[in-house]
Each structure stands twice: as structure tokens, then as C-alpha cells.
Amino acid sequence: MIENTDERVIPELMKHTNPSLLEHIARYQFALEYIHGHVLDLACGVGYGAHMIAKSKKKQLQKVIGIDIDQATITYAKQTYYHPLVTYQHENAVDPFLPDKLGTFDAITSFETLEHVEEEEQFLANIFNMLKPNGTLVISTPFGEGRGKPCGSPFHVHQLTVPEFKDLFHSYQDVSFYGQNGVLIEPLESKRTEHLPIGIAVCKK
Template identity: 30%
Template sequence: MNFDEKLVEILKGKFDYEQSPICATPSGNYFWYRKRQEVIKLFKRNLHLFDLNQTEKSAPYLFVDVGCGESIDLFLIRQFLEKHSSGWRLIGLEAEPTALEVANLKKKYYNVDNVDIIACDVTKNLPFKDGEVNVVYCSEVIEHLIDPELFIKEIKRITKPNGYLIITTPNEPNVFQGAYWSRNRLDRMRAEMQAMKEQSQKVNIETENVFLHGHVSLKTISEWDNTLEKIGFKIVDRGRGAVTYGATPFYDNAWILGGRFLLEAFLDLLPRQWVCNLSDQLIGLYRLEK
């Protein structure tokens, strides 16, 4: 198989996705656009916390994206960080084979020497020493794990004392999901989560099987804060995600979409601490307490 054939094979899933209604949905695309913008704003507001002048200059400042997917966020964050310091080393961990291939192609395209993409089952021991990592980034991963607390404890193990964790995950149920408050809907959601725990997609990494699940661990922002604090991560700052994911014809209706954007704009005028809990997503920066 030549390179062109291999490239088409790698990107087939991506091409198919781009032809699907899910990709074309403006409401769904806004959800991901806003998440990435809010993550960059977290870095901007807290850049002093990552000042390399306050760390040992002999070693690079290590940033690890656990579950990096196609590395969209990883390279976006790298672009921002490189404007402020050249002392970063960035590593992306991913299990899904096609996403790994795409991430490695991006590394070749950008021709960077401070980024590495590693095939890794992130549900097991992460390939780092105790207290080795300065910043851990984990976006839309933890809700797919059957035992998220065990995963957070492993992140704690690899994070330096007073190091940082940036996490994004669904905030469910939230106040804009009124149907979730009904007993029938809550029971149905629990049943769906249980069914996803029993079903999984199997992928293979270096002869080892890895099982990928759907959204099997859903909590509210306050519940995640409590879970993280119990393990040792204290909230430092947070961003506000979109009020809803959308990605259906109902949410893409011009009137609904226009009204949603007006609501998003209004919420942006209010103090962040008032409105973060209204979003469909937790976007948080946490410090590992000594």
C-alpha cells in the first residue's frame, strides 16, 4: 500500500464524518468552537501560574493531553503557549487507531520537535513517573470511563505537587435540560448509562485490546468539583461552555439557533461565576494541593 492509499484509509472516517449531518450542524460546531476558545482563555487568565521562570530551567515544562483524539486541542494549545515560552514539551495520549494516525500526520505537517503522540490505553497506568507532569489536559474523556475516580487518582500520581489539571466534560443534568428533572427522564438516563457500560467498541493497541464506552459517567459541575477535591484537586478557575450541545435539526432551526446565540451573548455579559453552572459543559482548571 503506497502513502496515498494509506492516507485515504486513515482519513476515511473523517471524510465520512464530514458528509454526515452531525458535522454540518452549526449548533454542534459552536459547542466545540466555544470549548476551545474557553480553554485558551483559561490559559490567558492564568498564564502567571505556568511561568517557566519560576521552574527549573534545566527541564522542559511538561504538558500532557490524556485522550488527545486527532490532537486538535493539543496543537491549538501549543500554538498559544509557544507565543509565550519555548520551554514546553507536549505529549498526546490516544487509544483510537485512526485518531492516532491523524495526530501523527499533524505532527509531521507542523514539523515540530516538542510534540509526541503516544498510543496508550488511558484507563490503565499512564506512562509517566510520579509527579512528572506540570499540566494535565483531559477533554471529553472522563465521561467515557466506568471508574472515573480511579482515573483521576492516576492523574494525581503523575502530576507535580501544585501542578494543574484542565478538564472538560458534560455538565449533566443542567438547568437547560428541563426534561432531565422528571423522574422518568432520570430513570431513562440511568438505564442508558448502564446499557453503555455493558456495550463497548473494541480497538487494538500494540496487540492489547482497549474497550471504548459511551457516556457512562455523567455528573454536574458541583459533583465533579467535589469528586476532584476529595482526591486532591482544588478548583482555581473555570470557563463557561455552551448552554447546550445541539447537533439536531431542532437546534439548527434559524429561530432557535438565533435565540440561542442571543442567550450566549447575554450570559457572556454576566460575571463568569454566576453563569458557569448554566452551561452544558464543565471547563475547569484545578490545582493539585500538596
């Protein structure tokens, strides 16, 4: 059994009412509307989200690939969240050759990953290059004090401000921004920013 020693969500080790677990499930549920075809779950963790996608959208899917930087986590995902439409792979999200390895996708999800990545530009470039024309990215990150500033989490490089987050997606033809507080996800408006600590972007290439 993999240990829950950092921020990884491992449903088998958590109460079903755990707020963090409910938040993560809510993000995947939100993303289902945009998912079809070939799907990449980038930083998939133990695989519950990729499994949820496959079960919920199996008639609209060709395949789901879940990647994570931690080999033990991928091994756990293969053992615990098997689905015939899902493949789990040990990969680094900032590997510049990742698009060559994985190909392109109709939809990409990446939840609570951006704040862990020092090589932000390479990470975002990989996502853009792996997304097919007219494909959709659904990505989330917690808001904080801004790029390069301490955020109080030993696992985060930093936490972006709302303007910094919104400034990341100019290469996309259409972007919608949402905020999340617990399981509540709603359009991100400046007057409500203080009540919505997590940002979600839905980006169409």
C-alpha cells in the same frame, strides 16, 4: 482520512463555524493561561489541541505529550498535527501503569473525557499521580442527570451533576470551577447552572 463516526472533533471534516469545534477550541484557549513546562493532553483526539498548545506557548514549554486510546486517531494526529514539541502516543487513560510510562507533568488537560470513562477513580488517580506538586489540571465534562443514570448519548457512560463534578477534586489544594455555553466560559455559579451545560475545573495540586 479518519472518519468522524463518533464524538471526535476533526477540524478538517467540519465547517469552521461548527459549534462543537468552536467549543473545543475555546476550552484549549482558556487552558493556555495555566500551561507551561511539561504538558499532557489526555485523550488528545486528532491532535489539534496539543498542536494549538505547542504553537501558542512554545516559549514556555519543554514538551507536550498527547495520548489517545484509539490507534488510528494517533496515527492521524502524527500525520496532520505534527509539531517538534509534540509527541503523540497510543495509551489508555485508565491503565494503572500510565504514570510509570509517562512520568509527571506541570500541566494536564483533559477535555470531554470523563463522561466516557467507566473506571472514574483510576482515571482521576492517574491524573493526580502524573501531576507535579503545584501543577495544574484543566478538565471538562458535560453536566447531566447524574452518575449511573442514562444521559441520551451512546458514547457516554453518564453525565455528572454539578455537585458530583465538584466533589471529584478534594485532593487538590485549590480548585476553581467554570461553566461553558458555546464559546462563553465563566465562573460557575448555582444561579447560572442551567445556562452552562459544560463544567470546567482548574485544579492546582
